[in-house]
Amino acid sequence: MEEREIHLRDYLRVVNKRKSTVVTFFVVTFLLTLLVVLTKDSKPVYRASTKALIEKNLSYSLTGRQSGSYGGYDPEFLQTQTQIIRSEGVAEEVVASIGAEKMYNVFFPDDGEKEKSASVAFKEWLFGLYQSFKEGIGIQSLLSGTSQNQDDSTNMASESEEPPSKEERLKSVIRGGISVTPIEGTRVVSISYTSPNPVLSRKIANSVAKAYIDELLDKRMEASGHSIEWMKKKAEVQREKLEKAEQRLHQYKKDHNIVTIEDRLAILPERLSELSAKLTRAETKRKELESVYHQVKDRPDEELESLSVISDSVSVDSINQKILTAEEKVSELSKKYGRKHPKMISAKNKLKELKTKKHKVLQNAVKKVKNEFFLAKSQEDKYREMLNETKSDAELLNEKSIQLDIIKRRVDTNKYLYDALIKRMEEKGLTEQTQLVNVWVIEKAKTPQMALTDDKKRNILLGLILGLFGGVGLAFFFEYLDNTVKTPEDVEIKNEVPVIGTIDLLKDKNTNLVETVLEDRPSNAVENFKSLRTSILLSSADKPPQVLLVTSMAPKDGKSTIAFCLALSMARAGRKVLLVDGDMRRPQIQQFFNLNNSSGLSSYLAGDASGLYLHKGVEQNLDVMTSGPVPPNPSELLSSSRADKLIEKSKSAYDTVIIDAPPLGVTDPLILSRTVDGVLLVASAGDTKYEMLDKGVRQLTDVSAKITGVVLNRFDAKRSGYYYNYGDYYYSSETG
Numbered sequence: 006m007e008e009r010e011i012h013l014r015d016y017l018r019v020v021n022k023r024k025s026t027v028v029t030f031f032v033v034t035f036l037l038t039l040l041v042v043l044t045k046d047s048k049p050v051y052r053a054s055t056k057a058l059i060e061k062n063l064s065y066s067l068t069g070r071q072s073g074s075y076g077g078y079d080p081e082f083l084q085t086q087t088q089i090i091r092s093e094g095v096a097e098e099v100v101a102s103i104g105a106e107k108m109y110n111v112f113f114p115d116d117g118e119k120e121k122s123a124s125v126a127f128k129e130w131l132f133g134l135y136q137s138f139k140e141g142i143g144i145q146s147l148l149s150g151t152s153q154n155q156d157d158s159t160n161m162a163s164e165s166e167e168p169p170s171k172e173e174r175l176k177s178v179i180r181g182g183i184s185v186t187p188i189e190g191t192r193v194v195s196i197s198y199t200s201p202n203p204v205l206s207r208k209i210a211n212s213v214a215k216a217y218i219d220e221l222l223d224k225r226m227e228a229s230g231h232s233i234e235w236m237k238k239k240a241e242v243q244r245e246k247l248e249k250a251e252q253r254l255h256q257y258k259k260d261h262n263i264v265t266i267e268d269r270l271a272i273l274p275e276r277l278s279e280l281s282a283k284l285t286r287a288e289t290k291r292k293e294l295e296s297v298y299h300q301v302k303d304r305p306d307e308e309l310e311s312l313s314v315i316s317d318s319v320s321v322d323s324i325n326q327k328i329l330t331a332e333e334k335v336s337e338l339s340k341k342y343g344r345k346h347p348k349m350i351s352a353k354n355k356l357k358e359l360k361t362k363k364h365k366v367l368q369n370a371v372k373k374v375k376n377e378f379f380l381a382k383s384q385e386d387k388y389r390e391m392l393n394e395t396k397s398d399a400e401l402l403n404e405k406s407i408q409l410d411i412i413k414r415r416v417d418t419n420k421y422l423y424d425a426l427i428k429r430m431e432e433k434g435l436t437e438q439t440q441l442v443n444v445w446v447i448e449k450a451k452t453p454q455m456a457l458t459d460d461k462k463r464n465i466l467l468g469l470i471l472g473l474f475g476g477v478g479l480a481f482f483f484e485y486l487d488n489t490v491k492t493p494e495d496v497e498i499k500n501e502v503p504v505i506g507t508i509d510l511l512k513d514k515n516t517n518l519v520e521t522v523l524e525d526r527p528s529n530a531v532e533n534f535k536s537l538r539t540s541i542l543l544s545s546a547d548k549p550p551q552v553l554l555v556t557s558m559a560p561k562d563g564k565s566t567i568a569f570c571l572a573l574s575m576a577r578a579g580r581k582v583l584l585v586d587g588d589m590r591r592p593q594i595q596q597f598f599n600l601n602n603s604s605g606l607s608s609y610l611a612g613d614a615s616g617l618y619l620h621k622g623v624e625q626n627l628d629v630m631t632s633g634p635v636p637p638n639p640s641e642l643l644s645s646s647r648a649d650k651l652i653e654k655s656k657s658a659y660d661t662v663i664i665d666a667p668p669l670g671v672t673d674p675l676i677l678s679r680t681v682d683g684v685l686l687v688a689s690a691g692d693t694k695y696e697m698l699d700k701g702v703r704q705l706t707d708v709s710a711k712i713t714g715v716v717l718n719r720f721d722a723k724r725s726g727y728y729y730n731y732g733d734y735y736y737s738s739e740t741g
Contacts, residue, residue: 019480019481019484020477020480022480022484023480023483023484024480026476026479026480026483027473027476027477027479027480028476029476030472030475030476030479031469031472031473031475031476032472033472034468034471034472034475034476035468035469035472037468038464038465038467038468038469038471038472039465039468041464042461042464042465042468043461049201049456049457050199050200050201050456050457051199051200051201051202051203051206051453051455051456051457052197052198052199052206052453052457053197053198053203053206053207053209053210053450053451053452053453054195054196054197054198054210054450055195055196055197055210055211055213055214055446055448055449055450056188056193056194056195056196056446056447056448057193057194057196057214057217057444057445057446057447058192058193058443058444058445058447059083059086059192059193059194059442059443059444060192060442060443060444061082061442061443083187083194086185086194086442087185087194089217089220089221090183090185090196090213090217091180091183091185092180092220093176093180094216094220094223095213095216095217095220096175096176096177096179096180096183096216097172097176098212098216098219098220099179099209099212099213099216100172100175100176100179102212102215102216103205103208103209103212108175108205108209179198179209179213182198182199182200182209183196183197183198183213184196184197184198184199185197193447196210196213196214196217197210198210198213198450199457203452203453203454204452206450206452206453207450207451207452207453210450211446211449211450214444214446214449215446217444218444218446221442221444236426236429239426240423240426240427243419243422243423243426244423246419246423247416247419247420247423250412250415250416250419251416253412253415254409254412254413254416257408257409257412276395277392277395277396277399280388280391280392280395281392283388284385284388284389284392287381287384287385287387287388288385290381290384290385291378291381291382291384291385294374294377294378294381294382295378295381295382297374297378327359328356328359328360328363331352331355331356331359332356334352335349335352335353335356338352488694488695488696489690489691489692489693489694489695490688490689490690490691490692490693490694490695490698490717491690491691492690492717492720493507493717493720495695496688496695496698496715496717499695499699500695500698500699500702500715501702502686502698502702502712502714502715503714503715504714504715504716504717505537505540505541505544505685505713505714505715505716506533506534506536506537506540506714506716506717507533507716507717507718507720508530508533508534508537508563508567508570508716508717508718508719508720509529509530509533509719509720509721509722510690510719510720510721511528511530518530518563518566518570519566519569519570519597522534522569522570522573522574523573523597525577530570531574534570534571534573534574535574537571537574537716538571538574538575538578540714541553541571541683541685541713544683544713544714549661550681550682550683550711550713551656551659551660551661551662551682552652552655552656552661552662552664552680552681552682552683553571553661553662553663553664553681553682553683553684553685553713554587554664554666554674554677554678554681554683554684554685555567555568555571555663555664555665555666555684555685555687556666556667556668556669556674556684556685556686556687556701557668557669557686557687557688557689557693558668558669558686558687558688558693558697558698558700558701559668559670559692559693559697560591560668560670561689561692562668562687562688562689562692562693562718563687563689563718563719564665564666564668564687565586565588565593565594565665566593566718567685567687567716567718568584568594568663568664568665569584569593569594569597569665571663571685572584572627572661572663573624573627575660575661575663576624576625576626576627577624577625577626579626580626580660580661581626581658581659581660581661582626582627582628582659582660582661582662582663583619583628583629583630583655583658583659583661583662583663584627584628584629584630584663584665585606585629585630585655585662585663585664585665586605586606586629586630586631586632586665587606587632587643587664587665587666587667587673587677588632588665588666588667588673589606589607589632589633589635589636589639589642589667589673590635590639590667590671590673591667592631592632592635593665594629594631594632594665595629595631595632598620598623598629600620600623600629600631601620601631602631602632602633602634603633603634604617604618604631604633604634605618605630605631605632605633605634606618606630606631606632606633606651607632607633607634607635607636607639607642608633608634609630609633609647609651610642610643610645610647610648610651611636611642612647618630618633628659639667639671639673640671640672640673640676643673643676643677644676648676648677648680649680652680652681664677664681669700669701669704669705674705675704675705675708675710678705678708678710678711679708679709679710681710681711682711683711683712683713684705684710684711684712684713685713685714685715685716686698686701686702686705686712686714686715686716687715687716687718688715688716688717688718689718689719690717690718690719690720690721691719691721692719698715
């Protein structure tokens with residue numbers, strides 16, 4: 006649902022609706038203001054002003070830093086200085102500089118010397134009543150004006166048993182009379198004071214400026230003294246910490262024999278790098294020799310001879326040549342001699358010697374490779390051990406170095422803090438006279454020659470404005486609190502159901518709606534029901550609802566009256582109408598026609614066979630079925646099949662059937678809503694709440710009831726802020 010745009014006329018409607026509230030508040034406020042203004046004693050008052058230049062101090066300290074804390078735009082600076090000017094300390098110094106006795110007689114000339122007259126007592130009573138009223142509605146400060154200093158003696162009602170002293174009363178009066186006004190576009194402020202004595206006004210204005218400067222200096226000196234004292238204590242604590250840290254550093258160096266640790270830390274990386282390179286070369290050589298050693302280890306001479314590693318290191322070619330020659334010789338001799346021939350034996354021995362020599366040469370080569378391998382392995386282990394030892398030394402030395410650095414840092418930190426505190430303390434002592442705010446009095450106050458104009462007109466005007474706007478605000482506040490149904494538009498917007506008709510509130514207390522419609526008097530109400538009848542007949546595109554159920558949110562909303570008047574209006578339009586009083590709990594219809602209610606709807610639903618249920622021809626085209634005797638179980642009777650049969654029979658015999666049902670606080674209307682063609686919800690303007698109406702709509706929607714619309718009863722167009730002035734037309738037509 007789109008939210009409706011609020012128009013200016015909606016606000017005017019609220020004001021017009023609650024104009025009595027606006028007028029009442031306006032009159033009361035204006036009269037109270039008038040009483041106070043006219044009954045207060047009007048004495049001439051004089052205002053004296055002094056001008057002072059107030060600047061933020063941005064001077065630099067000895068260290069080159071800004072000593073002030075107001076660098077840049079500070080919107081709260083002047084407000085802060087205003088509060089200091091009006092502080093109790095400034096007022097106390099003013100009283101001391103001028104003298105309490107001199108001022109007291111000016112402000113309180115008749116204090117305790119004579120009895121109050123009856124007129125004075127009456128004025129004070131009226132003024133007290135007015136003050137209570139202002140405090141109650143929160144407008145105390147609007148009407149105070151420049152006469153605040155004259156009212157302070159009245160507002161100083163003692164809450165304790167002991168009365169305030171002269172000094173305390175004077176301080177309160179002075180603080181109330183001081184006004185501080187910044188001059189736009191400058192850093193100059195005007196410090197003013199108003200009193201009945203022009204000379205005293207001048208003295209107080211000048212004294213306030215001087216007391217303000219002294220107060221700033223006193224506060225600065227007090228703050229500087231506290232700062233220096235605090236820094237002295239902190240410096241002493243920091244000195245003790247520094248001494249302890251230095252002693253610990255010295256003891257650590259002594260315990261760990263740390264003298265040339267920096268030189269050793271510089272050499273160790275170079276040594277580690279050198280040992281690491283040697284270890285790498287030794288490891289590489291060892292791996293190469295290890296590979297060669299595994300090739301020649303446990304191999305026969307024939308294979309050793311073929312290896313390049315052996316053949317490159319020793320020469321066996323000459324031995325092989327000699328062996329070949331010896332073998333050829335043995336072969337030749339074997340052809341001539343036998344095995345045991347001396348020459349044969351000699352040749353074989355020589356061949357054997359050559360082979361043995363060859364074997365020794367090859368084994369010596371293998372042994373050399375083996376020796377070189379074990380030598381390389383030993384060299385590698387040596388370098389690795391040296392590297393590990395150097396690493397251990399480096400780690401140990403690093404640990405000592407880290408711990409030494411930690412201790413040194415503590416010493417350096419404590420020394421820095423101690424030096425900074427000493428420097429700041431010395432600087433503070435030299436610059437303690439410097440203020441954060443610079444003040445110069447550029448124009449002293451002069452004795453005023455003319456009194457201020459009377460502020461009665463202004464206070465009366467303020468009372469008029471306050472009364473008017475306060476009344477309008479109160480009207481809107483009451484409107485906000487009012488959550489009852491008031492206008493058709495609000496019902497349609499907030500509850501999302503159409504308002505099918507409104508019934509105007511009768512202004513004449515000597516008549517009622519039933520009599521007005523029954524006698525067909527020219528009135529808005531009769532026309533309202535004609536309009537409601539037309540809306541119902543046109544509510545459906547196919548055909549109008551034939552059976553209508555009329556119910557409401559709560560008792561006394563007028564639903565029985567609406568049902569009766571609507572049935573009468575339908576009948577007078579030529580439609581054959583049956584009006585059924587379905588409210589078997591608190592029936593009303595029989596009273597409108599003075600009918601006998603000994604039998605009726607309850608009798609029919611209970612199965613009474615007498616058949617005397619209808620009152621036919623009560624009005625032309627109008628028959629009525631009263632409720633009958635009040636049964637103990639209305640809901641059970643309405644849930645029976647006879648209720649459905651009654652409605653079906655009524656449809657065939659009548660053009661329109663109107664059923665007056667109980668309010669939605671019971672289940673009866675929900676039961677009947679299942680079989681009717683439409684439901685009319687009656688809401689009472691100014692009584693029915695939106696929440697109640699919304700709850701009723703949801704109840705009917707939950708049982709799938711067909712809601713034709715809402716009838717807004719007792720609608721007062723003028724009270725609601727709407728002007729449907731057609732009523733004047735009907736009365737004037739009789740004479741026109």
